[in-house]
Amino acid sequence: MSTQSNEAGMVLLEVEFTGGLELLFSNQRKHKISLPGSDEKGQPATAAFLVRYLCENLMKDTRKEMFVMDGTVRPGILVLINDADWELEGGDLYELKENDNFFFISTLHGG
Amino acid sequence: MAPTLCELCKTTRALIVRPKNHQKLCKSCFISIFETEIHNTITSNSLFFPGERVAIGASGGKDSTVLASVLKTLNERHHYGLNLILLSIDEGIKGYRDDSLKTVKRNAKQYDMPLEIVGYDELYGWTMDQVVEQIGKKGNCTYCGVFRRQALDRGAARLDIKHVVTGHNADDTAETVMMNLLRGDLPRLARATSIVTASAASDIKRSKPLKYAYEKEIVYYALHKGLDYFTTECIYSPEAFRGSARTLIKNLEKVRPSAILDVVKSGEDMARLVPDEVSAAGQGGKDVLVVEGEAYRAGGCGSANGRSSGGEMADTERQLLESEKAQGNETEISHLGQKHDRNCKIPNRTLRKLPKQQMGKCVRCGYLSSQDICKACMLLEGLNKNRPKTQIQVSVDEEDNSSRLTRRMESLKIIPAEQM
Numbered sequence: 001m002s003t004q005s006n007e008a009g010m011v012l013l014e015v016e017f018t019g020g021l022e023l024l025f026s027n028q029r030k031h032k033i034s035l036p037g038s039d040e041k042g043q044p045a046t047a048a049f050l051v052r053y054l055c056e057n058l059m060k061d062t063r064k065e066m067f068v069m070d071g072t073v074r075p076g077i078l079v080l081i082n083d084a085d086w087e088l089e090g091g092d093l094y095e096l097k098e099n100d101n102f103f104f105i106s107t108l109h110g111g
Numbered sequence: 112m113a114p115t116l117c118e119l120c121k122t123t124r125a126l127i128v129r130p131k132n133h134q135k136l137c138k139s140c141f142i143s144i145f146e147t148e149i150h151n152t153i154t155s156n157s158l159f160f161p162g163e164r165v166a167i168g169a170s171g172g173k174d175s176t177v178l179a180s181v182l183k184t185l186n187e188r189h190h191y192g193l194n195l196i197l198l199s200i201d202e203g204i205k206g207y208r209d210d211s212l213k214t215v216k217r218n219a220k221q222y223d224m225p226l227e228i229v230g231y232d233e234l235y236g237w238t239m240d241q242v243v244e245q246i247g248k249k250g251n252c253t254y255c256g257v258f259r260r261q262a263l264d265r266g267a268a269r270l271d272i273k274h275v276v277t278g279h280n281a282d283d284t285a286e287t288v289m290m291n292l293l294r295g296d297l298p299r300l301a302r303a304t305s306i307v308t309a310s311a312a313s314d315i316k317r318s319k320p321l322k323y324a325y326e327k328e329i330v331y332y333a334l335h336k337g338l339d340y341f342t343t344e345c346i347y348s349p350e351a352f353r354g355s356a357r358t359l360i361k362n363l364e365k366v367r368p369s370a371i372l373d374v375v376k377s378g379e380d381m382a383r384l385v386p387d388e389v390s391a392a393g394q395g396g397k398d399v400l401v402v403e404g405e406a407y408r409a410g411g412c413g414s415a416n417g418r419s420s421g422g423e424m425a426d427t428e429r430q431l432l433e434s435e436k437a438q439g440n441e442t443e444i445s446h447l448g449q450k451h452d453r454n455c456k457i458p459n460r461t462l463r464k465l466p467k468q469q470m471g472k473c474v475r476c477g478y479l480s481s482q483d484i485c486k487a488c489m490l491l492e493g494l495n496k497n498r499p500k501t502q503i504q505v506s507v508d509e510e511d512n513s514s515r516l517t518r519r520m521e522s523l524k525i526i527p528a529e530q531m
Binding site for chain 2: 018019020075076078080083084085087088105106107108
């Protein structure tokens with residue numbers, strides 16, 4: 001299955017951060033972003049590519065380690081793709097589709 | 112790719128993977144099973160009695176918000192007959208607690224529960240902002256921890272309530288097990304794994320109904336139920352050591368999700384091997400005798416009940432609950448347990464006498480204390496004298512009084528089995 005991108009070769013996504021993560025992303029919960037439909041190697045853009053893209057392009061905060069660790073989302077952060085746990089969708093390997101919703105929520109804050 | 116269907120109802124799209132058994136569930140089946148498991152934890156441990164007045168320690172964070180929501184639901188569904196009240200502590204931290212208290216106030220309306228707020232300033236004459244201004248950010252968690260424990264008790268006492276429930280989850284319990292293991296604090300390890308803690312320093316019972324609930328599932332529950340909770344970390348840095356234990360646990364979970372409940376289970380098994388005298392001693396009980404090396408040696412005898420682990424994660428929680436129930440019996444077995452392990456020799460039987468700790472009242476504030484002056488008053492004395500570094504050693508965690516025993520246990524020798 002190939003990544004579904006629009007004519008310009010870009011994928012439009014909605015990305016949401018909560019549970020404290022919004023602080024790393026300009027204190028804004030919802031972001032509409034448009035990113036290339038293929039990754040650095042010309043492969044279809046995956047969730048892993050999105051995470052890298054967010055770090056490099058959307059995150060103004062310098063504390064990257066609060067979001068990413070060892071090349072993937074930090075343990076303790078849940079990722080939902082269109083409301084489902086990303087484990088159900090292939091995790092890192094999920095191929096992005098136009099209008100997907102990505103929801104990142106940190107479980108690390110006090111109770 | 113066709114959506115994965117829920118493994119229970121087989122009709123709705125699965126949205127959740129349960130960490131402890133990889134079960135894939137839809138939203139409504141997940142909510143139902145989560146609530147049922149908390150109900151089972153409550154009934155199999157007989158946490159409540161009908162008509163009991165229970166204070167929910169409410170911070171506005173996810174755990175206590177989920178606890179309040181679930182308890183309200185279960186209380187109505189299963190007719191527990193509980194009278195539930197939200198009890199919040201105002202540490203006096205601007206930009207953190209004042210915002211989270213707003214959440215608790217909304218929760219009180221949403222759940223139709225009375226709310227009681229006790230403030231550090233009214234109890235102690237100091238807000239945490241003032242404490243930090245005086246002593247700096249380093250070490251302020253010690254003050255906050257000691258003050259909080261008393262404050263919850265005092266709040267409960269003010270309401271004439273004898274039972275406080277807190278939102279500690281399985282991840283918290285696993286962290287605490289790891290921390291106590293890493294500092295060699297067996298008495299506290301034994302007490303921290305217990306679902307109900309009654310401390311000699313207080314006549315108010317504490318319990319943790321979410322003890323077997325994964326943090327991940329608590330967040331999913333809050334998310335899918337649309338609960339209103341607050342998510343900012345305390346602005347005064349969290350405890351560094353707990354942070355390390357937390358990272359360790361989260362990394363383990365990533366590799367093997369069942370690890371969290373497995374660590375909790377290991378903690379419970381180890382706790383069972385700690386002789387009652389040792390675990391009680393730290394709490395300030397009666398005259399006690401400790402057999403040198405006993406606690407350490409007992410750990411080498413392995414699990415007393417030989418339950419299998421791994422591969423049967425679906426049953427893990429039920430097993431945990433059963434073992435919890437059987438705890439009384441099994442403590443006895445582990446004392447007699449030398450019989451089934453022929454390689455274990457009787458250790459050096461020198462008896463050490465621990466100092467007698469008598470519960471009395473703090474001469475300053477009248478609060479229950481094993482010393483003339485309670486810890487909070489000692490800390491306050493330091494603060495009030497503008498001399499932040501008091502000589503007493505206070506341990507950071509929620510349990511009291513075991514630091515003395517820890518120091519004593521440090522002086523005990525560990526005798527390797529081959530030398531015995």
